[in-house]
Amino acid sequence: MICKKYSLGFLILSIALFFLSLKFMMNDQVVLIEYDFLKFNSVNISMVLLFDWMSLLFMSFVLFISSMVIYYSYEYMMGDKSLDRFILLVVMFVLSMMLLIISPNLVSILLGWDGLGLVSYCLVIYYQNFKSFNAGMLTALSNRVGDVALLLAIAWMLNYGSWNYYFYLSIMKHDMELQVVTWLVILAGITKSAQIPFSSWLPAAMAAPTPVSSLVHSSTLVTAGVYLLIRFSSSLSFTMMFVLMFLSSMTMFMAGLGANYEYDLKKIIALSTLSQLGLMMSILSMGEFYLSFFHLLTHALFKALLFMCSGVIIHNMMNYQDIRCMGGLIYKLPLTCSLFSVSNFALCGLPFLAGFYSKDLMLESYSMSYLNLFMYVCFFLSTGLTVCYSVRLSYYVLTGKNNFYSLNSCSESGLVMLTGMMGLILFVIIGGSMLMWIIFPTPMFIFLPIGMKFMTLLVIIIGGLMGYEVSQFKLNYMNYSLIFSNYSYFVGSMWFMPYLSSVGAVKFPLNMGNKMFKKIDMGWSEIYGSQGIMKMYWILSPLLRVIFKNNLKIFIMLLVFWLILMFMI
Template identity: 65%
Template sequence: MICNIFFIWFLLLSSLLFILSLNFMVFDYTMFLEYVLFNLNSTNVVMTILFDWMSLMFMSFVLFISSMVIFYSKEYMHGDLNLNRFILLVVLFVLSMVLLIISPNLISILLGWDGLGLVSYCLVIYYQNWKSYNAGMLTALSNRIGDVALLMSIAWMLNYGSWNYIFYLEFMKNDYIMQLISYLVVLAAMTKSAQIPFSSWLPAAMAAPTPVSSLVHSSTLVTAGVYLLIRFNFSLSENLMYVLLFVSSLTMFMSGMGANFEFDLKKIIALSTLSQLGLMLSILSLGEYKLAFFHLLIHALFKALLFMCAGNIIHNFGNCQDIRFMGGLVYLMPLTCTFMNICNLSLCGLPFLSGFYSKDLIVEVMSMNYLNLYIYLIFYFSIGLTVMYSFRLSYYLMLGNLNYLSLNNLNEENFTMLKGMMGLMIFVIFSGSLMMWLMFPSMYFICLSKIMKLMALIFIILGMFLGLEISKFSLSDSLKSLSCLNLSYFLAYMWNLPIISTLNVNYFPIYISNYYYKFVDHGWSEYFGSQNIYNKMKLLSQFNQFLFSNNLKIYLLMMVLWLILLLLLF
């Protein structure tokens, strides 16, 4: 019942906000709503809300995707005793994101930002086991670094007399304090969008139920950092943009390589999200914030659907996520496989699907504004890697024979889930061209040579071929060559980032504290402190007890000694 209520409300709100955003876009409106919370010594404490075409458009996408996810959850989480609690957590999550989107103020942004962090922790540990607890703690603690950076930027913003950052971005761009705030905001965005070295929490957060993954990794938690940087992009200095470009391009490359060696279905899609976040941040660092926003919206649609398809497959496989057990699904689950293929091809940037319009535009703009060879190569390599892992995934899922249990009951009778997926699928096909017409009314003129124009298509075809080839490579082959095995482990473990951010953070402090415990707590401090005092007092009391427990002879002897002592001294 609660699912249906929120599904209808979110869907209606999404439609209304989309129409409003088009209106704001056409007439170039921006609306500030201010609500006075209270007065203190003639100072107004005001809650400010910003409505412009960007915030309204993003809100409509978030609400549309969350409505489909809630509708989908009704069947996916069927049988869960706490379904209402789950739905309310998802709604809280969406409301936190909405608060973050409509805030031109760092304080209200922090409320939404921390709301996302807290509710994401509750959702990641929803299935209560050790793996979920570890993943939840890694997610929460990684995001705390960004929260602290945001708190510090709030403290520095006091110098301007207001926290409404939107008034100061361009005006104070060259001010030392504004540069410091922008550094802190970039750090916060890097933790939320899981850029190197904070990448390890994003695949770990896959411990959450699949509808949550669908929402988190498409339009809410991970895109919060990108959205914040889109808002702050006017204040970013050139050097900071270079640093962000280097980090995000490296993240894009690293996650693309890692996805080619991963066997967990959800983790492959999570690494794909990481790759796309790197793409968004790298084009944002090149100064094209509108293109980053365009790709953010389009990516949200096909990534949500990709997770829903994965959820349907996992649901039918009795919660098995290893792609090596799957195969031949095109005969058993044809509709899900159709949806998944459309999403995968959209992700690859195949011409005239939605992903093509944003991805191809990003790559062509990057090619036209030449920066250096490294950026040029890493962009094209990352496109090739995207196609590579997508086709490897398709090979494992759809071709070959089913490697699951002999007695299985794979069917596609989850009609509620399929309806939710169908709602998104229509937008995955048509939204690219539609959004391009709406967002870029004036034409982009991109002047490239024929080979550079065809470069993206060449890399897509090359990626398809390499993806099919790498899918035939198995771990048993790599055992013949130990160096090859080490390389595949190194790439699959995201360049050892999960080990660095978990074991290395814990191991050395615990190792040192063990020594401290032995030599200080149980060593010198014991000798000079409490234990030694206790031993001395015990010896004295034993001596006194010996004296007081004995007969009259001792007292007489002590009296004689006392008299002798008095005679000698006086």
């Protein structure tokens, strides 16, 4: 019952906030609410909340997706002994995101930011096993870098008398000291949104239950960094934009390439999230923050649905996530596979679905910019790779013969899960056009040659064909050659980033600790400490035993020696 109660509450609140955001947008209205907690002499501790069309619209989307995910969890987590605890953790997660969205103050942003980090750790280790523990530690420790960056930004802003960054945005770009705050916020943003070199925690966070993955990868944890940078977009200097552009485009390319070598269903979708985050960041670094926000919202819709469909598939495959064990599911789970295909098409940017409106606009505005050929090729190649791994995923999961048990029990009997997914499918289809009318009331005018105009569609078609060919690719001599296996291992392991951030980060300290343990704890400190004292006593003990047994004789003999010595002197 707790699932349905929170789900309904979030849905009603989401609808109310959506219409409120439309009102704010039409009136070009911004409301700042300041509440004083404590006034003592010159100390004034206050809580500031910012309501504008952007924060209200984003909150509306987060609450809507959360309501569908919580309703979906009622059946997905059925049989779990601590379902209520799970739902309350998810609610805390959503409320932390709400606090982050409406905060124009770095201190209250840190509260929401740390809330997301702490609750995400609790959710990643929800299934208590060794793999979840490792994933949780990697997630928590990677995100600590961003938390420390925000703490440093708070400390630096002590020089300016207020933590309300909202009032300093116009001068941040031109003030050398305030640019330190922006650099620290960029570091926090790329950490939370898993850009290179902090990318390895995002696929590891797949150890969490699928409803959590759906929420994390669509509208909460990973989008927090993008949203924060959208808020700070007017304070980004040219150098910051250049660094952000390079990191995000490399992330987009790396994730797209890695997803084509992955066989874990949830990790493929996680890498697709990483690729889309790179796309949002790179378009943001061009100064098009409205476009970045537009793609953030459309991506949230189809990515949440994609994860929910994968959850149903994993449930029916008896918790197997390897796509090579699947196949022919279109005959067993027709409705789920239809929803899965539609959300996959939206991810690819197929015309007139949600992803098309934002993705096509981003790529065309990129074509109009003055950036170099390397970035242009990287952008369009990454888009082609998105279609490539999506087609490969659909081929493995939906078509062919079933590679699982011959007598499998796949069925779409879960009406609650299907209802949760059906609530999202309408917005995956019409959400893009609806949001475009809302966010861009005046259409963007893009003038391009016919070749560049059709470039996006051409890349999608080529990527689809490549994905089909990759799926058909059977074991041949290339698989046995050392060069090809090393290349596929390098690309499939996200350019060795998980090893660098886990084994690579702890190998030197562990080796150093081992040497210190041997040389100091078990070495010199033992010689000059307890073991050395024990050896000294061991050597002296026979002499002491003689002294203590014959103490009277020795005393009289020493007295005689002393008297002789006295008389001689």
